Amino acid sequence: MFIFENIIPFIAFIISYSFGTYVFLREPNLVINRLFILIILSPFIKDLFNMLYWQKIIESESLAYFSDISTWILPPLYLHFIDSFSGVRISWRRFFGYYFTAFLFAAAFHKFDTIDIQYIYVSLAIALLIALWINTSIRGGNIDRFYQKMQYVLIYSGFIINYALLSFIDFTFISGVEKLKLISPLIIVSFIASALLKVRIANIFYILKKSTIYSLFLFVFIFSYITATVYLFNYFQIIDNIYAIYYMALFFILFAIIFRPIVDYIRNFIDSHIFKIAFNYKQIVENFSQKISSLVQFQDIIRLVAATFAETFKLNAVMFYNLSLPTAGIEALAGEKNVTPPAKIDDVISYFRQIYPINSNIQKFEPLFVNYLSSDRVSLEFSNFLAQSKISIIFPVYHENIILGFYFLGYKYMKDEYNDDDIQLITTVLSQAQVAFSNAKIYNNLVSSNAMLEKTITELKNTQNELAKKEKLAALGHLAANVAHEVKNPLGIMKVAASTLENALGEKPKLKDLAVFINKEIDRLNTFVSELLDFTKNKELMPLEVSVGELIDEVYDRISMYARSENKNIGIQKKYAAGENELKIKLDYDQILRALINITFNAVDAIDARKQDGVITLSAEAVSGAVAEAGDQKPSGNWMIITVEDNGSGIGESQLKNGVQPFFTTKKKGTGLGLAVAFQILEKHGGKIEIKSAENIGTKVALYLPMKGV
Structure with missing residues (x-):
């Protein structure tokens, strides 16, 4: 008995006071810490005044009055403390509402007027406390930050456990148990201190979660126990000290049977409401x-x-x-x-x-x-x-x-x-x-395999195309050899005979014109045979250092003569960047000249004889790196770019794709080998050809020759 009445309350006071002092000294300027120290001191001041009064150490009714004040002020003080967690500034109206309840309780329990007015004050005080409590709970529920919500959970858990324990003790009917109420302040103080110190809430999350579950379970248990006790006592009056233990044992057995379903229900409720935002x-x-x-x-x-x-x-x-x-x-x-x-x-x-x-x-x-x-x-x-x-x-x-x-x-x-x-x-x-x-x-792996498969298929198609091309060239080579043997020599004989006949028929104009026509057709057929032989023969390159200006001048002379022979009035222009006509490049002069002549002759053929403003422009430009032009990216490297541009009839997109195929031509007198020969020559030089054309606007052909030469 001495331990319950003296030692335990003293230990509880020391622990609570230590909690309060530590929290207060950490940040004494915070209002919430000041409220906390007041909450700690209030119940102990009450007990101190009661002890001094009832032990007749100091015989003054003022002590009892001050003891009651510490009781009445505790609920509004507790509400004020909880509301401070929201971080919202508390208005003077709300502040007045807190502590006006203490005044109402004082008016109710001290006879200022009549006994009826006392009950009115009690009713008003309780109603105001309930309203403030509900409002405070709503404000706490709207907090988004997890650690603040956990602080609310800690405080409310402490409140539920403390007052549920007090209520349970009052209804146990077991002698001596009421002494446990002396340590009840320690429960609230411990929970509040944990919240204020912002302990590692996430680290004890699973403990806190279970504590909350069992706190609510304890509340349900206590509420059920008190309700059953009051019901049995009021209606059957069977509860007394003799049957108390049997009654409690029976109640515990029944509650143990439904323990698991209740705990599961509470756990689901906790998971879906209290801890949903933070750690779902x-x-x-x-x-x-x-x-x-x-x-x-x-x-x-x-x-x-x-x-x-x-x-x-x-x-x-x-x-x-x-x-x-x-x-x-x-x-x-x-x-x-x-x-x-x-x-x-x-x-x-x-x-x-x-x-x-x-x-x-x-x-x-x-x-x-x-x-x-x-x-x-x-x-x-x-x-x-x-x-x-x-x-x-x-x-x-x-x-x-x-x-x-x-x-x-x-x-x-x-x-x-x-x-x-x-x-x-x-x-x-x-x-x-x-x-x-x-x-x-x-x-x-599938993407890589698919990419490899696509690459293999592409390479296979290229190989097939290359093989078909080689087979075609081999057939052409065989054909060219036969043509050279079977046609070339007879053409030479026919050429001599036609020339002799032309000279012999000098006095007969009609017959002479026929001989001239035969001679031209022999020349055209001879040209075709020569082009066919050039295309099918893999003639080795004979590179020489050549001046770019010299090459362009030679092409200019050839194209001028060809335009006159076709009776076309075409303006031919040469354009060089400063000093670039003097640049020298190592190449096979005859083959590059042949490629340029084939391209420029196509330009002449593309310009209608009736067109009075036909223009062909020859230009040369040395470039380094990747050069962008008209939205296109030229190949990287050091290049000499020779360009042939005309304003002729142009080439359609579908025709442009087939332009490099042997024997494809849109001209009435074309062989279809000129452009194919040009591409072949540029490939052997390590260069490339780019063609841009638009119908009825013109064509631009760019020959890329590597500056390093061959």
Whole structure:
């Protein structure tokens, strides 16, 4: 009895006072800390005044009055304290409403007027307290920040446990149990101190969650017990000290039967209401699963995992060390990005290799807590990196028993530690990421295989085209050889005969014109045979250093003569950049001249004889690197570009595609070999030809010759 009445209350006072003093001294200027110290002192002041009065140490009714004041002021003080957590400035009306209830209680229990007015005051005080309590609860429920919501949970849990315990003790009917009420202030003080100190709430999240569940269960239990007790006592009057223990035993047995369903119901209620916003892990995993199912790139998966961790735990930093790249390195994905990562993390890799040998079957993700990492196991560089970037935990990422990399996770909000639920969530996310890595690997293998297949098909088509081209050229070569043997010599004889006949028929104009016509047709047929032989023969290059201006001048003279022979009045222009006509380039002069003549003759043929403003422009330009022109990108390198441009009839897109095919021509007298020969010559020189044309506007042909020569 002495222990209950003296020692335990004294210990409770010392602990409560220590809590209050510590919290108050940390930040004495905060109103909430001042309210806390008042809440601690109020019940003990009441007990002190009661002891002084009832023990007749000081015989004054003022002591009893002050004792009652400390009782009446405690509910509004408690409401004021809870409301301060919202961070909203408390108006003077609300402040007056808090403490006006204490005045109403004072008026009710001290006879200022009549006994009826006392009940009115009591009713008003209780109604006002209930209204303020409901309003305060609503304001607390609207808090978004998790740690503040947890502070509310702590305070309300302390209130429920404390006053439920007091009510239960009052209805136990067991002698001596009422002495436990002496330690009830310690319950409230402990919960409030935990909330004010902002303890590592996330670290004790699973404890707090279960505490909340069992606090509500205790409330349901106490409420049911009191209700049953009052009912049995008022209607049957069977509760007394003799049957109290039997009654309590029966009640506990019945409640034990329904314990699990009630706890499950409360747990579901807690999960869906109190802890829904902060750590709805199930929803987080479901959302992550939906997002990651559509990702097929390794880097996208890495970033999604990092974003999920950063958003869920409010991390100050998330980094990933990618070992799958040829040049491994740490990439900051969230939070602090201005730290210098170490060049290597061999210490960490070695640590995980000790946990999981290379050939082991890895079934779980074992984290490495930085706080438990001894300094002798890591390099100074890596240790400094962990400190600067505020890394708290390291998680390996595996795929097919191979370490792909490591996630470096910073501290959680308010530097809370990672608890078991957090680790479980992280491993669940990484397990799903592991599946995504497998799917991504399969997908990328399919893409690579498809790309290789497409490349193989393209190469096969090119090979087939090249083979067909070679077969065609071989057939042409065989044909050309036969033509040279069977046609060339007879053409020479016919040429001599036609020339002799032309001279002999000088006095007979009609017959002479016929001989001239025969001679021209022999020349045309001879030209065709020569072009055919040139195309089919793989004639070796005979490179010489040639002046660009000399080459253009030769083409100019040839095209001028050809235009006159075709009775076309065409303006022919030459354009050079400053000094570029003097540039020299190593090439096979005769073959390049042949290519240019074929192209320029096509330009002459494209200009209608009736057109009075036909123009052909010859230009040369030396370029270095990739040069953009008219939205197109010229090939990179050092080139001499010789351009032939006309304003003739132009070429249609479909005809342009077939223009380089042998024997394709749109001219009445064309052989279809001129452009094909030009392409062949440029290819042998390591150059290329680009053609741009528009019908009824003109054509521009650019010959790219490498400046390095051949």
